Amino acid sequence: MNIKITGTGSYIPDTIEKNDAFHQHQFLNTDGSVINHPNEVIIEKFKAITGIAERRYAKPHLNSSDLGFFAAERAIADAKIDPETLDYIIVAHNFGDVKHNTIQSDVLPSLAARIKHSLRIKNQKCIAYDILFGCPGWIEGVIQAQAFIKAGMAKRCLVIGSETLSRVVDKHDRDSMIFSDGAGATIIEATEDEGGIxxxxxxxxxxxxxxxxxxxxxxxxxxxxxxxxxxxxxxxxxxxxxxxxxxxxxxxxxxxxxxxxxxxxxxxxxxxxxxxxxxxxxxxxxxxxxxxxxxxxxxxxxxxxxxxxxxxxxxxxxxxxxxxxxxxxxxxxxxxxxxxxxxxxxxxxxxx
CATH class of the missing domain: 3.40.47.10 (Thiolase/Chalcone synthase)
Known part of the structure; x- marks a missing residue:
């Protein structure tokens, strides 16, 4: 038995935020003092270091769980499986659902529970839970899925990484230009095919x-x-x-x-x-x-x-x-x- 990724899916938001959009921002140092460089210079230096020329933001009516749901649908279709056969849904994130123009994190219920609900899965033995592990969360979710399968506790898992970081950034902080929104999903399952983890x-x-x-x-x-x-x-x-x-x-x-x-x-x-x-x-x-x-x-x-x-x-x-x-x-x-x-x-x- 090998444990493989049998399906993948991602959701990349349509809204493109180019570096030019930050020209009117008031960037400040951590102590609140004014940065003694024009924004054009700040942004040029930022791009030279990070490589970022543009990023994607979710539309106002969509939350992180929505993005995760869209990615999950695509991964399920790619793997050609019945979602009712999933044993686990593991969702990695950092801030839960943060509605547009708010700063409050909403994780009740968990994003995994919300995505399972959106997928209309009736199987009560399909366990849905979230994982908080920073940026390595999706990889850790895959490692956990592998452990469940190896232990005989599961045959097929859905692992998702989803985030809307654009909603928790400080617009006065230069680092705000780094962060973006998106979701990726994978089906992990036991298979007789060669390869895997x-x-x-x-x-x-x-x-x-x-x-x-x-x-x-x-x-x-x-x-x-x-x-x-x-x-x-x-x-x-x-x-x-x-x-x-x-x-x-x-x-x-x-x-x-x-x-x-x-x-x-x-x-x-x-x-x-x-x-x-x-x-x-x-x-x-x-x-x-x-x-x-x-x-x-x-x-x-x-x-x-x-x-x-x-x-x-x-x-x-x-x-x-x-x-x-x-x-x-x-x-x-x-x-x-x-x-x-x-x-x-x-x-x-x-x-x-």
């Missing part, structure tokens, strides 16, 4: 690193102190990721028994273009080998950072030949890897 790795660093990402006040000191927004210490996250993600990827690949030269694609969480490129360099440096061409697909330039949705969305795009110069062939070995709030890191070696 070969190895996985997860670690949580919380002793010193727990609050590198957090909920904090606006940079605008005049706004309500009771309202919080997503905040991060970008420099510490960058250094943490460069030190720890390549090691986790290597540990996972070594456990799989696959040679580094046989890896065809590496799907890294789309957090920051420069950071992902640096992680890739560090990873290949551990094996003292050159980086192959077209090994790392990237979507951050046009889709931004949608947290838990980036990896499954990227995988779905490549699988369906929707990303230029990238494709997959049966038997290809790929690596999924992520890092995020917690701080958590994880990786999966997977044979397509």
């Amino acid at each position: 070969l190895a996985h790795e997860t670690a949580s660093f919380t002793y010193d690193e727990a609050y590198f990402l957090y909920f904090g006040n606006s940079n605008n000191q005049t706004l309500d102190k009771g309202t919080r927004y997503i905040k991060m210490d970008g420099r510490k996250i960058y250094e943490f990721a460069l030190t720890n993600v390549p090691k986790a990827m290597k540990s996972c690949l070594d456990a799989s028994g696959v040679d580094i030269k046989d890896v065809k694609k590496i799907f890294i969480h789309q957090a920051n273009e420069k950071m992902d490129e640096a992680i890739l360099k560090r990873f290949y440096r551990l094996y003292r080998t050159e980086i192959p061409e077209r090994i790392m697909p990237m979507s951050i330039q046009t889709l931004g950072n949608s947290s838990v949705a980036t990896v499954p969305t990227l995988f779905d795009l490549v699988k369906n030949n929707k990303l230029e110069n990238h494709s997959l062939t049966k038997g290809d070995v790929v690596i999924f890897a992520s890092v995020g709030a917690g701080m958590h890191i994880n990786a999966i070696v997977y044979k397509y």
Whole structure:
């Protein structure tokens, strides 16, 4: 028995928010002081570091659970399964449903319960629950689904990563330009086909690193102190990721028994273009080998950072030949890897 991804689906919102849209924003330092650079310079520097030229925002009437539902429908159709046969629905997110023009998180009921309801699944033994694991949430959901299947507790699971980060950003913070909305979904099931999950790795660093990402006040000191927004210490996250993600990827690949030269694609969480490129360099440096061409697909330039949705969305795009110069062939070995709030890191070696 092998445990494979038998169906994928993603939902990429239609609304495109280009960098030009931020020209009128009042960006401030964390202490509320004015940044002594025009917005054009701030945005140009931002693009040079992150690679982001535009991002996607959900339409006002749609919430994260809606995006997850749309992605789930597509994954179910791709796998050609009856949704009533699902044993688990695992939904990774960070902030639940946040209605447009509000800041309050709504997770009652869970997003997984809402998506199961929207799918009109009657099977009461289809267990629906959420997972809070930062940006690596979808990968961790896949690892959990594999564990359920290995333990004989499930045969088929739906794992979703969905987020509407545009609704929890501080418009006075330059980091607000990083975040976006979207959803990706996968069907994970036991199959007799070759391939599947070969190895996985997860670690949580919380002793010193727990609050590198957090909920904090606006940079605008005049706004309500009771309202919080997503905040991060970008420099510490960058250094943490460069030190720890390549090691986790290597540990996972070594456990799989696959040679580094046989890896065809590496799907890294789309957090920051420069950071992902640096992680890739560090990873290949551990094996003292050159980086192959077209090994790392990237979507951050046009889709931004949608947290838990980036990896499954990227995988779905490549699988369906929707990303230029990238494709997959049966038997290809790929690596999924992520890092995020917690701080958590994880990786999966997977044979397509």
